[in-house]
Amino acid sequence: MAEKTNIIPTQTPKYKPSARIKVNLSGTAETMLQSFYARAKYSNNKEHKFYDSKAVEIVEKIDYDFSLAEGDSTMSDGVIARTLVFDELVKNFISENPNCTVVNIACGLDTRFYRMDNGRLKWINLDLPEIIDIRNEIFDEPERILNIGCSVLDASWVKNIDACEKVLFIIEGLSMYLTKNENAKMLEIIRKNFSGATVMLECLAKRWINREKIEKSIHKTGARFIFGADCFEDIADIAAGFRKIKDDNITRGMIALHPVLRLFEKLPFVDKISEKILIFESE
Known part of the structure; x- marks a missing residue:
């Protein structure tokens, strides 16, 4: 993730574009389009476990060749499985902390707010300025959403967040593209500025590091898997000042997609290859 110092906190423009939006991205930034398309495509499956109406609505507004994403079932299944599990975890957190x-x-282009909104919570979207620019062109979002264009490695983004209740950080689809030191810096910024915050960090299983070729649509963007963890203990050195809540993974999401996998759920190798969601909080 490139360092950016220009911060763009914005309220989204209150109009919808009439023409398709041309998107020119590469590397890690481009992977967001693959994930977004996977959710839209899955939502049109009559057997869907969740329906991402926003993704379905706006996918046609984007001028981008989704042909590789269309045929990349490995990437798609992973995105949908982690979406199912993250939705469950985030919904539970919001239920316990309705003013969070x-x-x-x-x-x-994540749309989880629209599936989770209880009419009371505040939602902050943080990404690089060029990503937030695209998001602001596409979305017509409510006032309780604030979009901030800034690198997560630039600590000045925290100045835009006024949180008086419990804070939850969702870090999905990012840590695997950052170095160990970059992940450490991201977590340090959170710890120093948000006491008692909960973090849900998706991590690639360690055995998939440098094996991004299995997801053809991701590999084509130029993004590379360079970081992974199988449990909180694997990141204890870069998560100093946090305490573990629990280690989770996306296995139950995969089983929801492919019930036959339940036959293998208890086998040790399944946990070894599953993407992890590590949940911890700042002390």
């Missing part, structure tokens, strides 16, 4: 602030780091 949710900070969605590396938000891309």
Whole structure:
């Protein structure tokens, strides 16, 4: 993730574009389009477990070749499985903390707010300025959403967040593209500025590091898997000042997609290859 110092906190323009929006991105930034398309495509499956109406609505507004994403079932299944599990975890957190602030780091074109909104929470979308520019062109979002264009590694983004209640940080689809030191810096910024905050961090299983070729649409963007963790203990050195709540993974999301996988759920290798969602809080 490139360092950016220009911060763009914005309220989204109150109009909808009449023409398709041309998107020119590469590397990690481009992966957001693959994830977004996977959710839209899945939502049109009559057997869907969740329906992402926003993704379905706006996918046609984007001028981008989704042909590789269309045929990349490995990428798509992973995105949908983690969406199912993250939705469950985030919904439970909001139920317990209805006035919370949710900070969605590396938000891309994520639409979870529209599935989770209880009419009271605050939602912060954080991503690089060029991503937020695209988001602002596409979305017509309510006032309780604030979009901030800034690198997560530039600590000045925290000045835009006024949170008086419990804070949840969602970090989905990002840590695997950052170095160990960059992940450490991201977590340090959260710890120093948000006491008692909860973090839900998606991590690639360690055995998939440098094996991004299995997801053809991701590999074509130039993004590379360079970081992974199998449990909180694997990141204890870069998560100093946090305490573990629990280690989770996306296995139950995969089983929801492919029930036959339940036959293998208890086998040790399944946990070894599953993407993890590590949940912890700042002390």
